[in-house]
Amino acid sequence: MENRSVVIDVDHVTVRFNLANQKIDNLKEYFIKLVKKELMFQEFLALKDVTFQVKAGEAWGIVGANGSGKSTLLKAISGILKPYQGDITVNGNVAPLIELGAGFDSNMTARENIFLNGCVLGHTEKYMREHFDEIVEFAELWDFLDSPIKNYSSGMRARLGFAIATMVKPDILIVDEILSVGDYKFRQKCEKRMNIMLGGGTTLIYVSHSLDEVRRLCDHVIWLNKGIVRMIGETEAVCDSYLKNMSSK
Amino acid sequence: MAPWKYRFMMFWKYKDLMAQLVSRDIKLKYRRSFLGYLWSILNPLLVMVVMAIVFSTMFRRNIENFPVYLFTGQVIFNFMNTSTHQAIFSITGNSALLKKTYVPKYIFTVSKITSSLVDFIFSLGALLIVMIATKAKFTPYILFIPFVALQLYVFCVGLGMFLAQANVFFRDIQYIYNAVTTAWMYLTPIFYPIDLLPNDVMWIVKHLNPMYFYVGQFRDLVYYGRMPGPVIILAGCTTAVIAVIIGVKSFLKTQNNFILYI
Numbered sequence: 001m002e003n004r005s006v007v008i009d010v011d012h013v014t015v016r017f018n019l020a021n022q023k024i025d026n027l028k029e030y031f032i033k034l035v036k037k038e039l040m041f042q043e044f045l046a047l048k049d050v051t052f053q054v055k056a057g058e059a060w061g062i063v064g065a066n067g068s069g070k071s072t073l074l075k076a077i078s079g080i081l082k083p084y085q086g087d088i089t090v091n092g093n094v095a096p097l098i099e100l101g102a103g104f105d106s107n108m109t110a111r112e113n114i115f116l117n118g119c120v121l122g123h124t125e126k127y128m129r130e131h132f133d134e135i136v137e138f139a140e141l142w143d144f145l146d147s148p149i150k151n152y153s154s155g156m157r158a159r160l161g162f163a164i165a166t167m168v169k170p171d172i173l174i175v176d177e178i179l180s181v182g183d184y185k186f187r188q189k190c191e192k193r194m195n196i197m198l199g200g201g202t203t204l205i206y207v208s209h210s211l212d213e214v215r216r217l218c219d220h221v222i223w224l225n226k227g228i229v230r231m232i233g234e235t236e237a238v239c240d241s242y243l244k245n246m247s248s249k
Numbered sequence: 250m251a252p253w254k255y256r257f258m259m260f261w262k263y264k265d266l267m268a269q270l271v272s273r274d275i276k277l278k279y280r281r282s283f284l285g286y287l288w289s290i291l292n293p294l295l296v297m298v299v300m301a302i303v304f305s306t307m308f309r310r311n312i313e314n315f316p317v318y319l320f321t322g323q324v325i326f327n328f329m330n331t332s333t334h335q336a337i338f339s340i341t342g343n344s345a346l347l348k349k350t351y352v353p354k355y356i357f358t359v360s361k362i363t364s365s366l367v368d369f370i371f372s373l374g375a376l377l378i379v380m381i382a383t384k385a386k387f388t389p390y391i392l393f394i395p396f397v398a399l400q401l402y403v404f405c406v407g408l409g410m411f412l413a414q415a416n417v418f419f420r421d422i423q424y425i426y427n428a429v430t431t432a433w434m435y436l437t438p439i440f441y442p443i444d445l446l447p448n449d450v451m452w453i454v455k456h457l458n459p460m461y462f463y464v465g466q467f468r469d470l471v472y473y474g475r476m477p478g479p480v481i482i483l484a485g486c487t488t489a490v491i492a493v494i495i496g497v498k499s500f501l502k503t504q505n506n507f508i509l510y511i
Contacts, residue, residue, distance in 0.1 A: 075508075098349045103349075107277055116270075119266035120266060
């Protein structure tokens with residue numbers, strides 16, 4: 001099993017944001033600032049020179065304090081953000097669970113949203129029709145299928161979002177602290193499903209503040225601090241020193 | 250040519266998303282209204298009736314069957330107007346989605362233009378009603394309508410993509426464009442005959458106003474019942490191609506920075 005293929009190759013990646021004093025998004029301000037020579041470009045590096053490789057079937061956790069670049073890293077891997085420097089190569093299809101139900105249209109019914117959201121994730125309509133029952137079954141939402149999503153609770157939305165995103169067997173599953181809204185039973189169900197997927201060869205990238213969950217699910221951990229990789233390696237070692245560092249502050 | 254091949258594959262992969270977005274726009278538009286889709290025909294018809302009453306008292310003297318003259322200009326201009334106005338917000342309005350998942354961004358812009366195209370087709374139904382009601386003559390030339398619609402669609406996709414990407418960086422575009430389309434409407438012979446314009450303005454409209462190319466062709470086919478001249482067809486096609494090249498180029502150039510501004 002040693003020579004498994006590399007599915008995510010993050011190579012010296014730097015992500016830059018423009019942190020200008022105010023956001024200039026209209027022409028008038030733009031020209032005023034241009035004339036006054038105040039058009040500053042204050043850069044902010046959300047990730048600095050991050051390098052790691054994930055092999056197929058591994059489960060990686062990402063830990064770190066708020067604002068340390070965890071979500072930015074996930075967005076870069078899923079292709080939403082383009083890195084400023086460096087390269088990210090991803091082999092295989094990615095299911096990003098960055099915010100569940102981000103693609104839901106609140107005026108449409110759950111039934112319509114399942115198709116819309118599935119297509120956002122790159123599936124065909126036919127494929128969604130075939131897996132429709134499976135999704136509703138998992139989300140346990142038979143009774144509410146034809147009511148608009150705006151009447152749903154956040155937990156129900158999360159359930160539906162998770163069910164849609166994990167119905168396929170993606171090669172890479174990216175999870176960003178999304179399960180915190182679901183009730184206990186559903187979290188168990190999600191974790192079980194993720195474990196099954198892991199067993200089936202899916203690669204997992206998992207962001208969580210709960211070290212318990214990270215320890216349970218992941219075999220490698222990256223510890224980010226202010227955009228820099230502080231430590232990288234086996235779960236136990238990284239989690240222990242992260243915990244030590246956090247409590248010593 | 251490899252990146253283009255890749256882009257085409259991506260487009261193919263997401264074609265169902267496009268269909269979903271278009272059907273969403275159409276479904277939501279008339280949800281909970283009693284007459285539903287019928288409004289797609291009724292709405293332009295009612296606006297048309299008002300305009301016909303207002304303007305026929307002003308321009309009656311030199312236009313025969315004024316309602317059809319007006320309507321042929323109106324449907325074409327309306328399609329451009331509504332589709333591009335919606336396309337402006339296609340990126341900024343979907344920011345929640347674009348921040349959270351990877352989707353080819355132009356899908357949103359193109360889907361807005363496409364759902365306006367569906368509305369356009371509905372309003373052709375209204376045009377048909379007006380033509381029957383006014384006993385206008387039908388000629389086989391109306392079979393060429395899809396050809397004009399295609400040119401206009403390509404033109405709107407180009408213009409819409411340009412506006413959508415510009416609006417991400419400068420939100421003023423949406424307000425400026427309002428004024429632009431108002432001026433544009435008055436410079437297009439929709440409710441007046443073109444020869445009413447002073448000579449120099451007429452030259453400008455005939456040569457530099459893309460909407461004139463499309464309104465002119467459409468009116469030739471439907472209102473006059475004749476084949477449009479080769480010059481206007483060529484002008485229409487060329488403008489559409491130029492617009493789509495500018496739109497796509499500007500969009501591709503800036504799309505990676507959208508995320509920082511939405």
